[in-house]
Amino acid sequence: MIxxxxxxxxxxxxxxxxxxxxxTIPFLQHIGTSTGWFTVADLANMIAVSESTPGPMGVxxxxxxxxxxxxxxGCIIATLGLITPSxxxxxxxxxxxxxxxxxxxxxxxxxxxxxxxxxxxxxxLVTVAQLALFSPLSWKSIILAVAVFVCxxxxxxxxxxxxxxxxxxxIIGIVFSF
Amino acid sequence: xxxxLDLFLTFARVGGLTFGGGYAMLPILQREIVENKHWVTDEExxxxxxxxxxxxxxxxxxxxxxxxxxTAGIPGGILATxxxxxxxxxxxxxIAAFLQNFSDLPVVIHAFAGxxxxxxxxxxxxxxxxxxxxxxxxxxxxxxxxxxLFSAFLGLSPILxxxxxxxxxxxxxxxxxxxxxxxGESK
Numbered sequence: 001m002i003x004x005x006x007x008x009x010x011x012x013x014x015x016x017x018x019x020x021x022x023x024t025i026p027f028l029q030h031i032g033t034s035t036g037w038f039t040v041a042d043l044a045n046m047i048a049v050s051e052s053t054p055g056p057m058g059v060x061x062x063x064x065x066x067x068x069x070x071x072x073x074g075c076i077i078a079t080l081g082l083i084t085p086s087x088x089x090x091x092x093x094x095x096x097x098x099x100x101x102x103x104x105x106x107x108x109x110x111x112x113x114x115x116x117x118x119x120x121x122x123x124x125l126v127t128v129a130q131l132a133l134f135s136p137l138s139w140k141s142i143i144l145a146v147a148v149f150v151c152x153x154x155x156x157x158x159x160x161x162x163x164x165x166x167x168x169x170x171i172i173g174i175v176f177s178f
Numbered sequence: 179x180x181x182x183l184d185l186f187l188t189f190a191r192v193g194g195l196t197f198g199g200g201y202a203m204l205p206i207l208q209r210e211i212v213e214n215k216h217w218v219t220d221e222e223x224x225x226x227x228x229x230x231x232x233x234x235x236x237x238x239x240x241x242x243x244x245x246x247x248x249t250a251g252i253p254g255g256i257l258a259t260x261x262x263x264x265x266x267x268x269x270x271x272x273i274a275a276f277l278q279n280f281s282d283l284p285v286v287i288h289a290f291a292g293x294x295x296x297x298x299x300x301x302x303x304x305x306x307x308x309x310x311x312x313x314x315x316x317x318x319x320x321x322x323x324x325x326x327l328f329s330a331f332l333g334l335s336p337i338l339x340x341x342x343x344x345x346x347x348x349x350x351x352x353x354x355x356x357x358x359x360x361x362g363e364s365k
Contacts, residue, residue: 014235016337022304024236026329026336044294049273051300055193055266056203056238063263063270068278075271079263086235087259090243091252093229105348110232112321112347114312116339118305119325125301126330132294141295148299165296173292174285 002070003077009035010062010081017058018113024058024082026120028065029127037069040131047128052163058082140178144169181250182257188215189242189261194269196238203238207245217249238262317350 009031017023025047032038038046046068050060059079066078133141148165151157172178188210196203204227211217218226223245230240239259246258280286313319321343328334328342 012337016234016340017236018232018234018340022301022308025301030336041290041294044297045277045290047297047301048290048293049270049277051297053266053269053273054196055269056196056236056262058236059193059239059263059266060270063267064274067271067274072271075267075274079267082236083239083259083263086233086239087243087256089233089235090230090240091247091255093233094244094247094255104351106232108348108351109344110347111318111351112343112345113232113340115318115322116325116343116346118308118312119322120329120336120339121301121308122305122326123330125298125305128294128301129298132291132298138291138295141291144292145295145298148296149302152299152303162300165300166293169292169296170289171292173288173290173295176292177284177288178291178295 003073005035006066006069006074007077007081010066010078011084013058013062014082015085018110018117022057022121023117024061025124028061029124031065038065040127042068044128044132048166052166138178140176144172144178182253184215185246185250185254186257186261186264189246189258190264192242193238193262194265203241207241211245218245222248321346321350 013024013027017027028043029040032040032043046061046064049064050057053060059082062078062082063075066074133145148169151165192203192206192210195206207223208220212220212223226241226244227237230237233240239262242258242262243255247255313322325339325343329336329339
């Protein structure tokens with residue numbers, strides 16, 4: 001039964017998240033709170049692991065959550081749930097590709113969807129930041145977050161892969177016992 | 179080699195070599211499926227990416243389905259997609275199993291506390307980039323603000339936010355079109 005639920009929940013994520021890996025975060029957060037399968041702290045850890053391992057981030061997130069809930073089978077079921085709507089939609093679109101791209105209706109819907117998708121990710125950021133930095137208030141974490149952010153905006157440093165920053169942050173966390 | 183098997187293995191290689199998905203995948207796809215296999219042209223690949231970005235689901239998965247379908251029909255689309263997700267499932271499965279057993283160790287707890295701070299900075303950085311491409315005018319800024327209010331403070335389900343935003347986008351563009359037409363007629 002939990003496998004059916006897992007498939008269905010990730011099917012919804014695949015159907016409604018627009019714009020790649022990060023867009024899945026708000027939906028996963030929603031799954032976490034509505035099912036109790038994982039906490040916001042777990043989610044933040046999953047984001048870090050998904051960003052620092054190969055493969056599309058959204059798929060990594062699904063595999064990770066699925067494994068945590070129901071082991072290797074859950075891992076496969078959650079991933080299949082995530083990709084099923086995509087496969088159907090794309091196979092349908094592939095039949096009438098040219099019409100689709102420049103259709104006025106589709107462009108208009110996405111004109112509204114893109115800012116909303118950014119807003120959802122912003123909201124997820126608020127939740128993750130509350131947990132990682134402010135509850136309990138941790139000056140060490142705040143300083144580290146600000147330092148990483150500054151590095152990400154500076155030219156020579158921002159070329160580094162996110163995994164580099166994640167790895168260094170893990171080491172800093174251990175050394176200064178966060 | 180059997181074309182279906184070739185599709186599966188090629189996309190498995192792409193999935194296993196890409197960090198982060200989305201645009202990080204483009205150069206690897208160009209090398210593997212345009213230059214090495216000649217399954218699609220550069221223009222087609224760019225089209226697939228554009229469509230993959232504005233259809234629901236993971237961009238990498240959408241692009242794999244498209245290319246597979248173009249090369250070997252519906253079975254090709256399904257096999258290419260399964261290929262691109264297989265390395266992730268295996269690698270993440272191993273890491274998740276490992277972390278489940280070691281998550282109580284102080285070292286792991288401290289490491290992840292540091293990592294979570296880093297994740298905040300990474301997401302903030304992505305949000306700033308996304309704002310530039312998604313909030314392109316004033317009505318889009320209003321949609322952003324309202325969607326943020328609804329999801330962050332009122333706890334509305336993201337699915338509802340997405341549906342409402344789609345309707346809002348369509349309505350705003352419709353109003354713009356109609357008012358432009360009216361101005362044109364009154365002249």
